[in-house]
Amino acid sequence: MKTKIKNYLRAGYSGLYLISPEEKRIEGELKTLAAEMKYSLYAWNAANGLLDTGTGGVIASNDPVETLDAIAGLKEKSLVLLRDFHLLLDDPHPVLIRKLKDVLQIARTQAKAVILLGCRLNLPPELEREITILDVPLPGKNELEPVLDGILESAKLKSLKDVQRDAVLDAARGLTTVEAENAFALSVIERKTVEPSIVAREKAQALRKNGLLEIVDNQESLDSIGGLNGLKNWLLCRRNAFGRKAREYGLPACKGLLIVGIAGTGKSLTAKATASVFGLPLLRLDAGKLFGGLVGQSEGNLRSAIGTAEAMSPCVVWIDEIEKGLAGSRSSGSTDGGTSARVFGSLISWMQERKAPVFMVATANDVSQLPPELLRKGRFDEMFFVDLPNPTEREAIWKIQIRKYRRNPDGFDVPQLARITEGCTGSEIEQAFIDALHQAFAEDKEPTDITLAKALTELAPLSSLMREQIAALRTWSKGRARPATPSEPSNGSTRKLAA
Ligand SMILES: Nc1ncnc2c1ncn2[C@@H]1O[C@H](COP(=O)(O)OP(=O)(O)O)[C@@H](O)[C@H]1O
Ligand SMILES: [Mg+2]
Structure with a gap:
């Protein structure tokens, strides 16, 4: 600077x-x-x-x-x-x-x-x-270093070991020098040393003030997702793309991913798992607040959110249901003086031009609300379409959900469950299992295939109510988006990935 x-x-x-x-x-x-x-x-x-x-x-x-x-x-x-x-x-x-x-x-x-x-x-x-x-960009590690030393010195503490020091400075990236100094000092008070976890906690707190960005404490991995092997393979192929080796090799930076599809099919889940695949921190950018914000504030907020994301890079920025906020931005000329449209423009141009290694992952349920500028080449590396799960995928999802609620899939007829849940999304399968658990708990027993069959009779899959929208989505995505599920029969390498 x-x-x-x-x-x-x-x-x-x-x-x-x-x-x-x-x-x-x-x-x-x-x-x-x-x-x-x-x-x-x-x-x-x-x-x-x-x-x-x-x-x-x-x-x-x-x-x-x-x-x-x-x-x-x-x-x-x-x-x-x-x-x-x-x-x-x-x-x-x-x-x-x-x-x-x-x-x-x-x-x-x-x-x-x-x-x-x-x-x-x-x-x-x-x-x-x-x-x-x-x-002015937020301070980098070399600018935060003297701040850390200052605090250690005034607390009469020894210098930190290299690994710890590096972790603390990494955790502080995205903070101003004053905020970093406060976080270091607080850690000294609480733990008698500067700990990365305390600094990270204070950073999460500081980001919340801006209201647009939020650090997501993310536990999801690809193992939490049933099916979607095309999308999983795409991610796995790029899992080291943010490392030093990739830069030395001359790999162009990964820009991001747009995931469109039917509600409840695991788009948000996959977005979260993306950060785990890359081993990067996950930041969530609130589209509703970004585009629906107050006049005059949105632009400043986006600027500061971008500054934080760049200071924290490499990182993943996730915009969930991006179309939600955008619906307003297109008709906004008359209602907010064009602010949301301008903010959208700034976001797009940042997506196009950014140099910092920030991977953007956006999801959308309703493609009819997506402005064409967003879909133009260069914004995202790839767009994936997530359809209703096929039978193999439903089996994988049943197993994942049964395990998630601490039960053994071997105790259930999973192939049969997959057969009778045709047209159901992953989210509906999860809901059915939860319903069965409640039922069984109320009767003071363990859930069985029978409890599940009963829970399923009461389930009206969204897909049966939204047949037309789903058909339209499929038509729209043909030729535009890559299917997240490779067409059957899947080959050996994709089958290996199924959970
Ligand atoms: N393919 C899947 N594999 C495993 N679980 C799934 C899958 N799809 C959906 N789910 C379950 O449903 C929940 C909601 O899915 P979500 O990712 O929010 O759907 P979407 O964002 O597409 O509307 C997930 O947290 C997960 O528990
Ligand atoms: Mg979602």
Whole structure:
């Protein structure tokens, strides 16, 4: 970041807008930068006015217009950090805009620069062309290291072993320096040392504040999924794609996966298992909140969610039922001034251009709501269609579900159960087993084939009610999406995978 700003200053840029919640870190970096480039650093905030950071002397009051006049009169090679200034740009007075424009004009000729710093972007169109926007990435491991050392030192603790140190710094990625410092300190209080698990817990807590991203504590693996061997093989083939070896080999980065299909067939389950296959942390991005959010906030929230995901990369970002939020975005022009459509645009362009190793996995039940831009090449590596499970898959699902609820599949006629659950989804099979368990428990006995048969008579599979939608989905996916289940008869290698 420092080098980038240096280059802008050398090239004569006089107005920069840094987006970051990290005031302390940015001010620190600007101090070093100013010293290196032999600039004087001035800092303004709404409470204290304009200060010369070298002498601590007050140059101007907190009145913004007075401050801008003072900046115009500063000597050459001055750098001015404006901290709360973006708050004044919501509904700015014309005089303020004019003065700022004039200051930027003068600054350009005198090797001076004005740097606005805010946690969100707030720039009126009048200034868009005058000021260059820079997204400051969250701190990387090398920037978090001194923070960790600082805490260990002040707690008079020995330095951590390399493995532990690495795990702690990994767990802290995605936090600001202040948040990381707090998490380290809390861990010292709780455990007398800095532990990755405490830092990870605090990070999960910190992410919840943004509301869009959530760390998912994920236990699912491919073994929890019955069938879908085409999709499983696709994932297994790429399981080491995020390692160092893959980079050295020259493998292009994996972008992501879109899974469409009938509700209850294991799409969300597979999305979660994806993170386990890659051995990466799983972050869930809430589509409903993203696209249905408040005007003005959604864009900032997406920016910060992207920043967090990139800081945590390599990682998997999962957007469940992506069409839900998007339904609003298409008709939104009239209702929210086009915010959701713009947010969707930003998401798409990030998906296309991102360099950080972030694997996106999205699921959708209703393809008719998916905008064509999402399906264009380059957004995802592959799109899979998940159909109702075939007989072999239903057997596998029955076995998985029976084991999940701590019963032995050998005690049941699984092939027969698979036969009589034609048209049922994995989710319905699970529900039937749960119903049978309740029934048996109420009668103070163990569930049997008979209990199950009874539970199944009361089940009306969704597929019988949604015949038309399912047929439409099948037609739509033909030629567009790859089947998650390879067509029968399956060959030896796929059969081996069935649970
Ligand atoms: N293929 C499957 N194998 C094993 N369990 C399944 C399968 N499909 C669905 N299930 C069960 O149904 C639950 C709900 O499935 P889910 O993944 O949420 O479906 P979807 O996202 O496609 O609507 C899962 O948590 C799992 O217990
Ligand atoms: Mg789902």
